[in-house]
Amino acid sequence: MFADLNSPALQPESIKAGLIPEITICEGLRMKLDEMFSQEEKAYRKIWGTTSVVQTDKSYVFFSNQWLYLAVMCKKYAQALYQYCDFFDNHMRADTDVMNCVKAQDYSGSAYVNLFDSDDDREYMKKFINGDPEFRPGKNLVNTGDKIRSCKDIFGSCVLAKMDVPNASSAYLGNLVYYLAKRPALYDELEIEISGQTEVLDSVIKLPAVVKDCAKAIVDYIYKLDEFESIVERIEVMDQSVKINTGNTNGLLPEGNWLRYMFVRPSSGMFDSESSSDKTRVFDTEYLIKVNDKEYRCKLTTEWVGTEITEGAQGNNYLQALIKLVGRYYSDVLEIKEEGGIYYLHVVKREFLISDLPDAFDSVFAERYITSLLTKPFVILTGNSGTGKTRIAKQFSQYLERTIDGKRNWLIVPVGADWTDNTKMLGFYNPLEAKYVSTPILDFILQAIKNPTVPYFLVLDEMNLSHVERYFSDFLSAMESDEEIPLYKVSSEKVKDEEETSIPEKIRLPKNLFVTGTVNIDETTYMFSPKVLDRSNVVEFKPEKEAVLSLITGSIDVNDVSRAGNGVAEGFINLAAMIRNGVCNVGQLKLKHVLEFLDSIYEELQESGFEFAYRTVKEIRQYFAAACELQKEEFNLTRTMDEQIVQKILPKIYGDRKQIGELLNTLEEKCQRGIEGDSEEMTLSLKKIEQMKKRLDKYQYASFM
Known part of the structure; x- marks a missing residue:
């Protein structure tokens, strides 16, 4: 239920004052922010190009668009923190028995214990309430005299402490982040909008000063980009390790296999062991490294020569070798710079350009399809069987393919004649087993929600083999209204699927989800209603004669599409967000x-x-x-x-x-x-x-x- 607020993955990025960008907000998003402030405060009005004024109950606050940048920088921490505030306000504050336990600090009382599914959640909430300084900044939630402070105030003080905002007049930033954390869909939209204008989200990442932590941060980022595909020619698989061979680099690096201990495999004694000093010799994170079509489980070793990256070159030569490799093989998207003894990872985002597309998309139909996807996240491709509808959708998904946690960002699902309700898409709750029976589509949507800056492509193949309205109406309405789709309503306990993965009670379709439906027109299929057609662009595929006949003399492999360069998929979703806003x-x-x-x-x-x-x-x-x-x-x-x-x-x-x-x-x-x-x-x-x-x-x- 709750996240560890000390988790490194949640911490806001370090902010350099000189790198805070100028932010402009499109009219559509500004209106949504206006509505948010109207609900929470009295008013919100733009008075200059990038400055607004917020009228509160007590006074007014000048509001710079740079605050929106700061809000996005702390989004992960804010959303995790809000879970505590929301649970306390909705499940604890009004319960007299629970509050008696809290005021008496009796965290073993049944009223308190029964609220939570796990000991971890009980302990996390206890630390949140007591203001444990090693868990969160700020004061105890219970004031002197047993008065309970406002969760919003606690939230604001935590955020301001984490963001290290020095000016007291900026305290309203805490309120802004709180309101956004209450509205995850708007928060996602803001994140995408800002990432589309600047390199903020990833471009200036402060790297840790400790060598092993710095190395892990770099390794994690390039793994996220392409799972080491760009450096696969330097990877060698050994019996107990996977190493980066620095030999034969034409002068880039000295000979000697400086990174010979980079990864260890399960066959190594280091994989699960600890050293005599009780300091782990490997990081917990597992990587799947693909070499010659085989995958190898590995962990990154912590045994990097040197301790601080400010030490001499001989002391951190492993790290310097890694940095040089990044400079050689990822120069199109990454650059590591040293500023004042601190290393920063700079990320270059790339624009999505139609001129960069491979030959497979050199047709009017493909261009219309891509334009339609940018316009709205639901497109219908129609035409006779075999005209290439599914192929073009699959190829475009492959072109913008990203793999995160071993899962790719596209999915093709054939629709069946037995799709008579939405359970084939979103699953259902099985009360006999107290489990949620999930589907590949729901799992895919949950994956998209976790990665809002990456586009996810869902292709429903032969969509009209069943009555579309019967299984797709909830989905279609949610796309239009941005309302949540309820999945189940049972007890307050977290529902899990067969693989023990927690399933939320309801979901909101993420803005980075793009749905394509292919439609064959013949006597075995059902027609679409005007409601469905009105909510999409309908692109009719009719292959051009020259393209079909060229297969006689040309290549038969029409499915081969190379993946776009790093950053292009993110560029596509940024462009879509800009247009829809x-x-x-x-x-x-x-x-x-x-x-x-x-x-x-x-x-x-x-x-x-x-x-x-x-x-x-x-x-x-x-x-x-x-x-x-x-x-x-x-x-x-x-x-x-x-x-x-x-x-x-x-x-x-x-x-x-x-x-x-x-x-x-x-x-x-x-x-x-x-x-x-x-x-x-x-x-x-x-x-x-x-x-x-x-x-x-x-x-x-x-x-x-």
Whole structure:
């Protein structure tokens, strides 16, 4: 339930005043922050470009956007700390028997003991309440005279102590972080927004002064990036160890295998043992190192020559060798710098560019698919069987693949005809065994929640083999509303799945989750309702003749896609967050042309019952923003409007000649004129309208699919 507040993984990053960046917040996120402060305080209003004022019950506070940066820097610690505050306020404060135990410091009393599932949780809460200085900063929760302090005040003092904010007027920072910790989805969105503007989140990491801890911090980071793939040519597997061979580096490092004791394997006596001084000789963390398609379990040894990294080169030569290796093999994304005797790890994030994509994505369909993903996290790919829908979704996932804790960030799940409710997606609680029966999809979502700055791609293959609304309606609604999805409601005890993993009572779909549904159209499948079509971009796949015939003379392996460089996956999610938060670099004159075109077709659509609403207009604007960012100088207004007509407007149109005959004629006429005059037609839309009209003539009925 509770995390150890002393865990190194939770501690806020060290802040260097000169490196605190200027932060701008897009209008969409600013409105959400405005709503948060309106709920918690009296008002929040922007008064200058990056400064706002918060009106509290007692006074007002000038609020700099840099505070949002500080809030993101302490996010992990804040969310762990909030769990204590929330539990105390909701499960303990109003219970007289429990509070009597707390005031008497009787932590063996049954009223207190029965609140918790484990001894660790009881002990952690005891330390939190008593203000144990080795557990958290700040005062005892129980004041003199047995008065109970506000958890929000305790929270604020802990955060300020951890962040080492010197100015007393900055005490309101504690309130800001508290309000954000109450709203994990907004906190995630803020983190992604800020990481998209700066290199804050990872770029300036202060490395420990102790050699072995510094080495572990560096090793952990490069393992997180690519599981040592970039240095695999330097890795040698021995009977009891895995070493980094520094020989034959063309002068980069001296000969001598300086890193020969870097990792130990289970066959080594060091793997589980301790030295005579009771200091562990290996770190607890296990790594899976892949060499020649085999995986080897290892632990990083603590036996690094030297103690402090400020010692002479001979004293820390192992570490210096590691730093040089990082400089050689990870220079595109990492740089280790020394400033005033302190080492910092600088991370270079990379922009997601359409021009960097491999040849597999050199098609109009692929570009439309990627633009749609950036616009909204749910895209439908439709077309005949074998046209490459699943392949393009899989290839894009592979291109942005990241592996964290041995699990990759994409999942393809075939939908079955027996998907009659949401249990196939999100599982269910089994009361007979008091266990939650999880699913690969739920496990995948929980993994995405833990890693908000990495994109996660879920592909539902052949989505319409069952009625989509029966199993997907909760999911779809949660995507739109940002509301939580309840998974179960039983006792206050933590529910676990078959593998003893804790399952939360409810989940909120993370912003870094991208869902693609593939759809085959034939007599064995079900059609989509207007509700589903209205909430996605529908990209129809029709392979180009040249691409198909080229397989005769070209390579048959159409599934081979190289992984993007380090930082590109994060760049993709940063771009998506920016677009969904309202950033749009399409000029106002161009947007006026878009508005005029939509206005010209609205009445005809309304008369036939297919008018679009606020959601559609918002998503069309976001699509234009995404296309503008991806295409840069090649951005074309008419072509982008053409894509949105065929992906957002036409999919909802269906009926007989009386219902849609005249409407199709009107849309055809509008699309022939283009959006900026008579210079360019909307070819995609015209082709689809012609196809629908032919069906109408032949069958007296037509629909998009």
